[in-house]
Amino acid sequence: MSASRRARVFERLDDAVLIVFAAPVTYRNNDVEHDYRQDSDFFYLTGFHEPDASVVLRKVGGETSTTLFLRPLDPEKERWDGPRLGVERAVTQLGVDEAFPMGELSQQLPKLLEGARKIHHALGKQSTQDTEVLNALKAVKRRARLGSTAPHAIEGLDSTLHECRLRKTEDDLEPMRRAATISSEAHVLAMAKAQPGMFEYEVEAELLAHFRRCGSDRVAYGSIVGSGENATVLHYRGNNRQMQAGELLLIDAGCEFGHHASDITRTFPVSGTFTGEQRALYEIVLEAQKQSIQATKPGATAEVIHDTSVRVITQGLLDLGLLTGTLDQALEQKTYRNFYMHRTGHWIGMDVHDVGDYTVDGAPRPLEPGFVLTVEPGIYVTEQVNVDARWKGIGIRIEDDILVTPTGFENLTAATPKEITDIEAACRG
Ligand SMILES: [Mn+2]
Structure with missing residues (x-):
């Protein structure tokens, strides 16, 4: 289901990378969390319920790839909060092309941006997410001086993902x-x-x-x-x-x-x-x-x-x-x-x-x-x-x-x- 949804989004991408983050966990007080509800954009693309994750759709030169970043397995934490999917199982279970621990996003994202002309990202929704995207853009621009292409624009999700959801x-x-x-x-x-x-x-x-x-x-x-x-x-x-x-x-x-x-x-x-x-x-x-x-x-x-x-x-x-x-x-x-x-x-x-x-x-x-x-x-x-x-x-x-x-x-x-x-x-x- 998520694969066919992603396919429809890919049809609307043109030498572009689309980045969507999972909904953040929010706290009601101390260590008591508000009920968690996954971000709809993220869920549409992944069918994945866990927080602290991000999905990147890349389409450059007609080639598409989906990369998921998610929490690694952690037996100690899973004893308290329940099982996690983990990086290894993500590819087969969610049908994405590649999966990495969330901690590697800042390393991997510049590579995924390289060669794309445009980034689709919901700028202004979460400042931590904006920082992640802007830092990656900065990194790929630095590398662009060595000959690769960096995206020159950030656009929202309206003309791509949201047209599909509509x-x-x-x-x-x-x-x-x-x-x-x-x-x-x-x-x-x-x-x-x-x-x-x-x-x-x-x-x-x-x-x-x-x-x-x-x-x-x-x-x-x-x-x-x-x-x-x-x-x-x-x-x-x-x-x-x-x-x-x-x-x-x-x-x-x-x-x-x-x-x-x-x-x-x-x-x-x-x-x-x-x-x-x-x-x-x-x-x-x-x-x-x-x-x-x-x-x-x-x-x-x-x-x-x-x-x-x-x-x-x-x-x-x-x-x-x-x-x-x-x-x-x-x-x-x-x-x-x-x-x-x-x-x-x-x-x-x-x-x-x-x-x-x-x-x-x-x-x-x-x-x-x-x-x-x-x-x-x-x-x-x-x-x-x-x-x-x-x-x-x-x-x-x-x-x-x-x-x-x-x-x-x-x-x-x-x-x-x-x-x-x-x-x-x-x-x-
Ligand atoms: Mn109403």
Whole structure:
């Protein structure tokens, strides 16, 4: 799998060397580490879970090679932290051409850079990594005076590796579908479990338990479980309020499976039945989301998808009297932003906010088969907005993960109920 991924990256290299480092270990306090999660770029190229490693893809004169640097075996440390792959096994197990101990990177990297015109490296991400690359460049430049060629530019990973990650293949879609299924089930479970009087964290616990029970490694991002007015806080993280009868509960939660993310938002009534106001706003968001999903196809842009939602939401708010004036005025003056202030989606893949440029030559990027993006319009009526009190404190978002196919789209998270009758049925359990 990593070999075919590397092959696609090599197609985008031209007399260049691409360097990616494993995610560093970070500490919570003293010797207690934060949970380790491999860097997605590194994992894409290697399928390798260990920290303190680096991979170098070199393509010069049409010849390609992959060199991995990793921790050597260390029986004493392995007794504490578990087995390491080790240099000897790396070549056969990971299918790379060569492997060296990480300690030899500074010696080997200048040799790998020699003859290349360009370095692809995520400059500015980690200063220690930058130093490693710049020192190697300095070393090869010194040698260049003796006749060899040194790279004359450092470029990021956007035009090479990230273009590949943006285009999902079956190797990506299989874990993405699994993540989507697990997350979808968790949302259905949450709808059944949530009751007035429960705390938001009790619902969060149900989500997390289901993720882990299904073999998910971790959440793809911090879960948002926001009841009542908390649903209007876009990045609400407290998850500690007691839910009251008659309120809505907004859950934005998705698990990671096989290093791939899912991202689902659903909003449902804690008591199991929408009130009139909740229903009226919910139907607008649902219609906006459906129309935006329908607009998803090759050649369309994230801009078109966003504008579709904005138009439906603005018209809906005008119809209910939450906005005034004509549709054109409200769109022109952007008054809808008091209720809908975020974008309608983002790329999703190994990372929940995945890599990939959103514009090409300054223009919105046309979608291609294999792109996966979220479609997640919402309406949020905070206490500050000048509307009738009965609308206040209602926050609604509906989010699915949409794969662009040759003929249109496939909704990877379609199994999660979102029609009002289906949601109310799921709330009854
Ligand atoms: Mn999202």
